[in-house]
Amino acid sequence: MCMLLGACDRPGQPGYEPDYGSEPEAVRPEYLFGVHPQRNPAKLHAVFGPLVEYLNARIPEVRFVFEASRHYDSFDEKIAARHFAFLLPNPYETLLAIDQGYRVFAKMGRDTDLRGLILVRRDSDIREVADLRGRTVSFPAPTALAATMLPQYFLYNRGLDPHRDIEVRYVGSMESSLLNIQRGNVAAGTVYPPAWRMFLKERPDLADDLMILWETEFLPDNSVMARDDVPPELVARVAQALLAMQEEPAGREVLASMDTPRFEAADNATYDPVRDFMQRYREAFGSQE
DSSP states (O other), X not given: OHHHHOOSOOTTSOOOOOOOOSOOOOOOXXXXXXXXXXXXXXXXXXXXXXXXHHHHHHOTTSEEEEEOOSSHHHHHHHHHTTOOSEEEOOHHHHHHHHHTTEEEEEEESOGXXXXXXXXXXXXXXXXXXXXXXXXXXXXXXXXXXXXXXXXXXHHHTTTXXXXXXXXXXXXXXXXXHHHHHHTTSSSEEEEOHHHHHXXXXXXXXXXXXXXXXXXXXXXXXXXXXXXXXXXHHXXXXXXXXXXXXXXXXXXXXXXXHHTOSOEEEOOGGGGHHXXXXXXXXXXXXXXXX
């Protein structure tokens, strides 16, 4: 019987002791990291995915997971649902997120990027704001602060009410806004500086057909936020990692891919100027916002 089974102990040999292997690796907590959809999901991941991997390399006890959204409406719905643990929203969405229990702990470091650009084709006949009356203008989305709200307020202050005097066309992204201008689908369109710089780099042949006519005022740059149930010690470690990025080559490489020089310390009060602007915006447009 022992020969058949091949499992009996032999005299003088130690008994069989099963090997259960090493202890399984502890499952790391996961934290979703969401970025406002200034670009299409693939490009958004290419630009901001390295930032999330940078954090994973420096805080290995947890796992940060990048999640892109297809458009602003989807991203805003996720903010309202407290879907993300960490956020990199635009300044308007920062205010929305504060109301949902998120808090600012850092920001991107080039405030002059948070302004709107209004572009036309080089062969356009538009030279004055009044020339846009009755024409179609492309904007990324209603909640795009730099590329929609600031340009609309700019036009309003120069005698052109975008809700009455032009046809507003929301096209979903800044890249789409630029393509609509280049293809002649609209008389003018809006973006913000980082999207324009990327378009110049990636599509120079198309960008050469366009020119900037006007630039708006600027506001504080995009924030970095944490949901209020994220452990404070983890938030502090993320802040420490972000604020030190420009001090090492790997960090500078990631910052360069994001087209920003640094991250800076910030808090909710940093975005008070955005609240002030939104008050002026609502006074101008009322319920039409």
